[in-house]
Amino acid sequence: MTDTILDIRDLSLSFGRLRALDGVSLQVQAGETLALLGHNGAGKSTLFKAVLGFLAPEAGSIAIAGHAPGTDAARIAINYLPEVVAFPRSLTGREVLTYFSGLRSAPKTGIADLLERVGLSDAADRAVGTYSKGMRQRLGLAQALIGAPRLLLLDEPTSGLDPVSRHEFYAVIAEAAARGSAVLLSSHGLEEIQTRTDRVAILARGALRAVGTLEDLARQAALPTTIRVTARPGEADQLQTEFGGRRINGCRLEIDCAADAKLALLARIGTRSNVLQDIDVAVPGLDDIYRHHSNQPDEEASA
Numbered sequence: 196m197t198d199t200i201l202d203i204r205d206l207s208l209s210f211g212r213l214r215a216l217d218g219v220s221l222q223v224q225a226g227e228t229l230a231l232l233g234h235n236g237a238g239k240s241t242l243f244k245a246v247l248g249f250l251a252p253e254a255g256s257i258a259i260a261g262h263a264p265g266t267d268a269a270r271i272a273i274n275y276l277p278e279v280v281a282f283p284r285s286l287t288g289r290e291v292l293t294y295f296s297g298l299r300s301a302p303k304t305g306i307a308d309l310l311e312r313v314g315l316s317d318a319a320d321r322a323v324g325t326y327s328k329g330m331r332q333r334l335g336l337a338q339a340l341i342g343a344p345r346l347l348l349l350d351e352p353t354s355g356l357d358p359v360s361r362h363e364f365y366a367v368i369a370e371a372a373a374r375g376s377a378v379l380l381s382s383h384g385l386e387e388i389q390t391r392t393d394r395v396a397i398l399a400r401g402a403l404r405a406v407g408t409l410e411d412l413a414r415q416a417a418l419p420t421t422i423r424v425t426a427r428p429g430e431a432d433q434l435q436t437e438f439g440g441r442r443i444n445g446c447r448l449e450i451d452c453a454a455d456a457k458l459a460l461l462a463r464i465g466t467r468s469n470v471l472q473d474i475d476v477a478v479p480g481l482d483d484i485y486r487h488h489s490n491q492p493d494e495e496a497s498a
């Protein structure tokens with residue numbers, strides 16, 4: 196049985212004449228990590244602010260573990276990591292977490308464990324003003340994990356982090372999800388969320404264009420596979436006559452085909468190995484999949 200922690204239905208919100216969110220419906224389950232992707236200005240932060248209760252929707256509804264945004268019960272259920280974290284520079288990492296634990300009425304006994312989980316034990320008693328950006332970001336994540344939240348909202352949590360820090364960051368997020376938190380994070384990076392999130396939601400100009408696993412999104416996009424053939428000198432014309440495709444230069448040919456027709460086409464091309472110099476296969480990349488969905492009209496979005 197699923198346990199829906201975040202339930203957003205037909206959410207619309209405008210700033211004056213600008214419709215920042217347009218009929219967005221999205222659910223996140225306990226233990227699930229969902230990445231919200233979208234270009235600058237797509238509406239990701241606006242969605243987060245609505246979930247936090249900072250912005251009131253003009254239509255639709257949001258429930259956090261069954262509670263309306265901004266209520267005490269919803270506030271207790273959510274922990275939030277903003278895109279830019281700022282802590283008092285003179286406090287140590289441990290003092291920051293002690294302060295936030297007090298605000299959340301969480302036991303102080305968990306602080307050493309949190310510092311350990313985000314790799315800040317050694318720096319725990321140094322002033323935050325001496326921390327690097329990555330360390331501040333990790334302290335922000337530790338702050339967001341206080342009290343084992345039911346919903347973890349992370350606004351571009353890894354922007355500006357190096358690949359190793361990113362990897363460690365996602366490992367900590369995965370632990371939180373394994374303990375039952377629902378995680379909604381926004382990101383610009385398809386590559387980084389590829390193996391680290393359960394589902395992806397693509398937002399463009401305030402509307403949700405697609406929701407699903409990356410495999411689902413790739414299947415829905417039905418983008419062609421491209422077979423690139425290099426012919427022996429003087430043979431490209433004949434190959435193009437046989438297999439169609441685009442001529443790239445005197446000896447190269449690109450042939451598009453549906454993903455499920457790839458093997459049959461390769462087998463046919465293979466029968467002409469005597470006139471081939473090389474062959475390779477280019478499957479659609481994450482960027483192609485993202486571009487496809489973010490350019491779709493709203494009504495093609497799938498929930």
Ligand SMILES: Nc1ncnc2c1ncn2[C@@H]1O[C@H](COP(=O)(O)OP(=O)(O)OP(=O)(O)O)[C@@H](O)[C@H]1O
Binds near residue numbers: 233234238
């Ligand atoms: N307080 C505001 N007043 C007016 N317009 C706003 C306000 N906040 C956001 N917007 C507009 O709403 C749209 C969505 O902005 P939002 O910050 O949610 O985008 P985003 O997806 O988080 O972008 P980014 O990736 O750049 O952080 C943008 O066009 C933005 O200019």
